[in-house]
Amino acid sequence: MLPRSHLPDPERRARSRLTQLLQQPFLCGSLVTMQRTCGKSGCKCTRGELHPGLYVALRVGEKRKMILVPKAMEQTVRQWVTTYQEAWQLMEKISSLCLKRLVLKKKELRGEKRP
Numbered sequence: 001m002l003p004r005s006h007l008p009d010p011e012r013r014a015r016s017r018l019t020q021l022l023q024q025p026f027l028c029g030s031l032v033t034m035q036r037t038c039g040k041s042g043c044k045c046t047r048g049e050l051h052p053g054l055y056v057a058l059r060v061g062e063k064r065k066m067i068l069v070p071k072a073m074e075q076t077v078r079q080w081v082t083t084y085q086e087a088w089q090l091m092e093k094i095s096s097l098c099l100k101r102l103v104l105k106k107k108e109l110r111g112e113k114r115p
Contacts, residue, residue: 008097010093010097011094011097011098014090014093014094014097015090015094017086017090018087018090018091018094021083021086021087021090022087024083025080025083026080026081026083026084026087027056027058027077027080027081027083027084028058028059028084029056029057029058029059029081029084030056030057030058030081031054031055031056031057031069031077031078031081032054032055032056032057032066033052033053033054033055034052034053034055034066035050035051035052035053036050036051036052036053036068037050037051038051053068053069054068054069054074054077055067055068055069056069056077056081
């Protein structure tokens with residue numbers, strides 16, 4: 001592994017941002033809005049006017065789970081999922097840059113010229 005100072009600027013920046021993100025809470029899932037009933041008798045939802053609810057869809061072991069997010073935690077959970085999504089995108093970017101480096105190194109080892 002090259003020291004960070006020897007990495008190309010885009011990769012160095014992506015790795016730096018990824019390191020920052022991994023210090024924060026994150027949740028590997030996606031957000032889904034679904035209609036639901038609250039269970040209170042006499043509520044409008046018993047007449048078919050359902051309440052919107054935010055759920056986080058995630059994998060727990062081999063199973064997919066839908067977990068209702070309490071109203072008080074909606075903004076927090078949104079941030080956790082956003083943090084995860086940004087970290088995932090950065091890992092994809094870093095992987096792509098490493099793949100390019102691998103291909104170039106492979107060509108060098110075979111004696112081919114760089115483009």
